[in-house]
Amino acid sequence: MTATIRNPILPGFNPDPSICRVGEDYYIATSTFEWYPGVQIHHSRDLVNWRLVRRPLERASQLDMRGNPDSCGVWAPCLSHADGLFWLVYTDVKRFDGNFKDAHNYIVTSPSIEGEWSDPVYVNSSGFDPSLFHDDDGRKWFVNMQWNHRTESFGGAPKSPAFDGILLQEWDPVSKKLVGPIRNIFAGSAQGLVEGPHLFKRNGWYYLTTAEGGTGYDHVVTMARARSIEGPYEMHPQTHLITSKDAPDAVLQRAGHGQYVETPDGQAYHTHLTGRPLPPQQRCTLGRETALQKCVWRDDGWLYLEQGGVVPAVEVPAPGETAAIEKPARVETDFDGPALPDEFQWLRTPLPERIFSLTDKPGHLRLFGRESIGSWFEQALVARRQEHHSFRAETVVEFEPDTYQQAAGLTHYYNRHKFHALAVTLHEKLGRVVTIFSCAGDFPHGRMTFPAESGVTVPFGRVYLAMEVRDNELQFFWHPDGYRAWRKIGPVLDAGVVSDEGGRGEHGSFTGAFAGVFAFDTSGRAQVADFDRFTYEARPFTAE
The missing domain is CATH 2.115.10.20 (Glycosyl hydrolase domain; family 43)
Structure with missing residues (x-):
C-alpha cells in the first residue's frame, strides 16, 4: 500500500x-x-x-x-x-x-x-x-x-x-x-x-x-x-x-514553475510552486509554496498528470509506503545555542554579526538596532516563515530605549511596505511605551500608521509580546514582567495585507510572510535589544 x-x-x-x-x-x-x-x-x-x-x-x-x-x-x-x-x-x-x-x-x-x-x-x-x-x-x-x-x-x-x-x-x-x-x-x-x-x-x-x-x-x-x-x-x-x-475553485492556485524528477524505479513526478488564497480577497498569506504532482508517460511520448487534466491535486500517491511524520504544532526557541536555529533568517546582509549575537548575552538573541524596519541595507530583523493560515507567536524582550528613535519588538513582516509590528519604544511624555507600527500596503504611499496612538506606558523590566493571526486578522497582545494575564493592544489589523497580493496587488511582490523580532535605532547608536525566547504555534482557529 x-x-x-x-x-x-x-x-x-x-x-x-x-x-x-x-x-x-x-x-x-x-x-x-x-x-x-x-x-x-x-x-x-x-x-x-x-x-x-x-x-x-x-x-x-x-x-x-x-x-x-x-x-x-x-x-x-x-x-x-x-x-x-x-x-x-x-x-x-x-x-x-x-x-x-x-x-x-x-x-x-x-x-x-x-x-x-x-x-x-x-x-x-x-x-x-x-x-x-x-x-x-x-x-x-x-x-x-x-x-x-x-x-x-x-x-x-x-x-x-x-x-x-x-x-x-x-x-x-x-x-x-x-x-x-x-x-x-x-x-x-x-x-x-x-x-x-x-x-x-x-x-x-x-x-x-x-x-x-x-x-x-x-x-x-x-x-x-x-x-x-x-x-x-x-x-x-x-x-x-x-x-x-x-479552475478558480481548486485548493492549489497559481500553479507553475517546477521541474521533472524520476524515482529509482522510473516513477515520474513534477514539482511546482503554488499558492493557497484566503477568501474573500483571494490573498495568499503564506506566499508561494512548493507542491509535487504524480505524473505518467503515455504512448505518445508526453508527460501527463496521473489524475488527468492539468489541475494539481492536494493529495497524490507517494512512490513508497512511508507515511507522513506529524510535525509539532508548537516550536519554542530559547536561543541557548551558539547558532541561530535553522528556521530563522535575516535580510540582505552577509555580515550578521553586525545585526545580532547569540553569545553577547547567553540564552538570548541580542539584536543591535541599526536602520529602520524596512531598510534595504542593514536592518536587525530575524524571523521565521509563516507556515499556517492561523498561528500565535510570542517573545520576551529586554529593551531600554532613551529616544523615540529606538524601538524593538515583534513583527508580522512581508516587506518595507507590508508589515505590522508591536514595539517597545520611548515617548517624551509617557516614558517607555509599547505601541504598534503598521504599514498596510505599498500602494499608493506606503505610509506607516500607529493604531495604538501614543502607546501604553510600561514599567521598566522585561516585556512580553504576542500576536495571533487568524486567517486575515491579526491581534497584538502584551503584558509587563510579573503579570500573567495577556492584554490586547490596538484594533484587529488586516493580516491579509502581509501577502503577495497585499498592497499594490498581484505581481507587485512575490515572497512570503514571516513572524519574527526586530530592533532599530535611527539615532545611529546601535541600542541593543535582548530576546529571551520565540514561540511559534499553529492554531486551529479556522479549518486549514
Missing part, C-alpha cells in the same frame, strides 16, 4: 522548486529572494517527508544583497548533480521596478549538499531563472530567459514582451565560461511571460518545461520537446502540463 503526498510539501514561502535526485536521496532548492542566507535546500528519501538541510549562499563572497529592493535577490535556483559535484545556479536580481532588471547569474558547486560551497563563478546577465543541463555526452548547457527592456509593458503586465524567449549556450566547466553561439530556442506559448526553463532528456527527446503567465493566478507549467537541444521545439498536446488558471 502506497503512502500519500499531501501538498504543499514545503508550506510557507518556498517558491520556484528545483528538484534533484542522487541515488535514493531527493533535494529541492527554492528561492529566498532578499532573505539571507540564500537558497533553501530540503532533503527527502520518500518524497513525503522533507527537512531543511542547507542554505549554501552564506558569505559575502557568494552573496551580498545590501541595497537590493524588495522581491529582488535570489531568484529561481537550479540544483543538479554531475561529475561528483552538486551544481547550484542562481540569479541575484538588483532591480525590480521599471524597464530594467539587472539580473546576474552565477554557479557554485560542492561535493556534498551539507558541506561548504564554492565561491561563485559569474556566468551572464541576459536574464533570470538560469538552469544548467548535463547532457549524456558530457556537454553542459546553460539556459535562462532573456529580458528585453525595450517595452512599455513591464512590472507584471500580462503578455509582457519583456520576456523575450529562452536562451541556450554551452557551458565549459574547464574554462568556466560560456562558449559557442547564443540561441533563442523557445518563445513560449500564447500564455506569455516565458521563464523558469528546465531541460531533461528521455528516449532521445529533449524536454523543456517552462513557467508562463506570470507568477499569479494565470501561472502555468508549459512543456515542449525537440530531437535536438537547439530545437525546433514542438508544444505539448495540452500546451500546459500543470495549471489552475481555469
Whole structure:
C-alpha cells in the first residue's frame, strides 16, 4: 500500500522548486529572494517527508544583497548533480521596478549538499531563472530567459514582451565560461511571460518545461520537446502540463514553475510552486509554496498528470509506503545555542554579526538596532516563515530605549511596505511605551500608521509580546514582567495585507510572510535589544 503526498510539501514561502535526485536521496532548492542566507535546500528519501538541510549562499563572497529592493535577490535556483559535484545556479536580481532588471547569474558547486560551497563563478546577465543541463555526452548547457527592456509593458503586465524567449549556450566547466553561439530556442506559448526553463532528456527527446503567465493566478507549467537541444521545439498536446488558471475553485492556485524528477524505479513526478488564497480577497498569506504532482508517460511520448487534466491535486500517491511524520504544532526557541536555529533568517546582509549575537548575552538573541524596519541595507530583523493560515507567536524582550528613535519588538513582516509590528519604544511624555507600527500596503504611499496612538506606558523590566493571526486578522497582545494575564493592544489589523497580493496587488511582490523580532535605532547608536525566547504555534482557529 502506497503512502500519500499531501501538498504543499514545503508550506510557507518556498517558491520556484528545483528538484534533484542522487541515488535514493531527493533535494529541492527554492528561492529566498532578499532573505539571507540564500537558497533553501530540503532533503527527502520518500518524497513525503522533507527537512531543511542547507542554505549554501552564506558569505559575502557568494552573496551580498545590501541595497537590493524588495522581491529582488535570489531568484529561481537550479540544483543538479554531475561529475561528483552538486551544481547550484542562481540569479541575484538588483532591480525590480521599471524597464530594467539587472539580473546576474552565477554557479557554485560542492561535493556534498551539507558541506561548504564554492565561491561563485559569474556566468551572464541576459536574464533570470538560469538552469544548467548535463547532457549524456558530457556537454553542459546553460539556459535562462532573456529580458528585453525595450517595452512599455513591464512590472507584471500580462503578455509582457519583456520576456523575450529562452536562451541556450554551452557551458565549459574547464574554462568556466560560456562558449559557442547564443540561441533563442523557445518563445513560449500564447500564455506569455516565458521563464523558469528546465531541460531533461528521455528516449532521445529533449524536454523543456517552462513557467508562463506570470507568477499569479494565470501561472502555468508549459512543456515542449525537440530531437535536438537547439530545437525546433514542438508544444505539448495540452500546451500546459500543470495549471489552475481555469479552475478558480481548486485548493492549489497559481500553479507553475517546477521541474521533472524520476524515482529509482522510473516513477515520474513534477514539482511546482503554488499558492493557497484566503477568501474573500483571494490573498495568499503564506506566499508561494512548493507542491509535487504524480505524473505518467503515455504512448505518445508526453508527460501527463496521473489524475488527468492539468489541475494539481492536494493529495497524490507517494512512490513508497512511508507515511507522513506529524510535525509539532508548537516550536519554542530559547536561543541557548551558539547558532541561530535553522528556521530563522535575516535580510540582505552577509555580515550578521553586525545585526545580532547569540553569545553577547547567553540564552538570548541580542539584536543591535541599526536602520529602520524596512531598510534595504542593514536592518536587525530575524524571523521565521509563516507556515499556517492561523498561528500565535510570542517573545520576551529586554529593551531600554532613551529616544523615540529606538524601538524593538515583534513583527508580522512581508516587506518595507507590508508589515505590522508591536514595539517597545520611548515617548517624551509617557516614558517607555509599547505601541504598534503598521504599514498596510505599498500602494499608493506606503505610509506607516500607529493604531495604538501614543502607546501604553510600561514599567521598566522585561516585556512580553504576542500576536495571533487568524486567517486575515491579526491581534497584538502584551503584558509587563510579573503579570500573567495577556492584554490586547490596538484594533484587529488586516493580516491579509502581509501577502503577495497585499498592497499594490498581484505581481507587485512575490515572497512570503514571516513572524519574527526586530530592533532599530535611527539615532545611529546601535541600542541593543535582548530576546529571551520565540514561540511559534499553529492554531486551529479556522479549518486549514
